[in-house]
Amino acid sequence: MIEVKDISFSYERGKGRALKDISLNILEGTYVGIIGPNGCGKTSLLRHFDGLLIPDKGKVSVDGLNTRDAANLKKVRQLVGLVFQNPDNQIVGTTVEEDVSFGPGNLLLSPGEIRRNVERALEMVAMEKHAGRQPHTLSSGEKQLVAIAGVLAMNPRYIAFDEPTAYLDPSARKRVLAAMRKLHREGITVIHVTHHMDEITHADEVLVMEKGAIAGRGKPAEILSRIEWLKGLGLDTPPVTELLWRLKLMGADVRVEALTLQDACEQLYSVIEKGISGGSI
Ligand SMILES: Nc1ncnc2c1ncn2[C@@H]1O[C@H](COP(=O)(O)OP(=O)(O)OP(=O)(O)O)[C@@H](O)[C@H]1O
Ligand SMILES: [Mg+2]
Known part of the structure; x- marks a missing residue:
């Protein structure tokens, strides 16, 4: 478990807080x-999850290891991997294989273990056929998959993704999201920051942040159906949910909590059917 207990953080002492009294597990x-x-x-x-930042107040611990204790940081950084927005900033090797070896190499594993970790990590993101390629010849989506493999090669329990699809075209975005769902199915805990609401409809929990604090949390359907609130925060809303919300405003008997197109269609058919049998269509 990643335990965040009442943390606050400022980048500059005395300036405004970037994080304010946040607690979550x-x-x-x-x-x-x-x-x-x-x-x-x-x-x-x-x-804060992998100890790149240490809170000014409160504590973060990963599987019981407090990030404030410098002796824990190596283990914490092995347990928690981070994947960032821009894949170009995350690739350091001259080949894909060398790049993915970088993390486990730092963990002082044997060459055999490193090779096995790298092979398995590339397989998990379906990039095993590209091991010998030079990173600059990869597409942005492939680079992001390599960055994910680099994290996976360290056998993390948690991976935090910071807007991992922000720089990707729709097809690359699909590939990266599919890889994330796959590694979650394989048991890795996924923390996924995004501006695309449709990317988190399957999440177990959604946290909403505002001005350094947690402004709301709940199941995706609960959070994503609060259309007015999300719009007030300047966030996008899933088109399916927004459609139902607008119908409801017009007086239709629908549930806004639907997250899938199929659910929305079924509700629409039922509204149309009632309209036809009631003589209004
Ligand atoms: N390195 C830094 N030095 C000083 N202030 C920073 C630094 N990084 C972030 N901040 C400030 O901390 C606050 C939180 O920034 P943060 O980058 O965590 O937000 P975010 O939600 O990730 O934003 P975005 O959606 O743009 O990625 C902002 O006010 C930001 O200006
Ligand atoms: Mg950010």
Whole structure:
């Protein structure tokens, strides 16, 4: 479990707080979505999970290891991997294989173990056929998959993704999201920061941040159906949910909590059917 207990953090002493009194637990095996407007503190929070930032107040612990204790940081950084927005900033090797070896190499594993970790990590993101390629020849989506493999090669229990699809075209976005769902199915805890609401409809829990604090949390259907609130925060809303919300405003008998197109269609058919049999269509 990643335990965040009443943390606050400022980048500069005496200046405004980037994080304010945040408490949350991320349970092992869950998929947690984090949304919130620009500058609300999402990245700052993720950087606390692996001890890149240490809170001014409160504590963060990963599987019982407090990040404030420098002796814990190596283990914490092996347990929690971070994947960032821009894949170009995350690739350091001259080949894909060398790049993915970088993390486990730092863990002082034997060459055999490193090779096995790298092979398995590339397989998990379906990039095993590209091991010998030079990173600059990869597409942005492939680079992001390599960055994910680099984290996976360290056998993390948790991976925090900071807007991992922000720089990707729709097909690359699909590939990266599929890889994330797969590694979650394999038991890795996923923390997923995004501005795309449709990417977190399957999450176990969604956290909403505002001005450095947690402004709301709940199941995706609960959170994503609060259309007016989300709009007030300047966030996008899933088109399916927004459609039902507008119908409801017009007086239709629908549930706004639907997250899938199929659910929305079924509700629409039922509204149309009632309209036809009631003589209004
Ligand atoms: N390195 C830094 N030095 C000083 N202030 C920073 C630094 N990084 C972030 N901040 C400030 O901390 C606050 C939170 O920023 P953060 O990047 O965590 O937000 P975010 O929710 O990730 O935003 P975005 O959606 O734009 O990625 C903002 O006010 C930001 O300006
Ligand atoms: Mg950010």
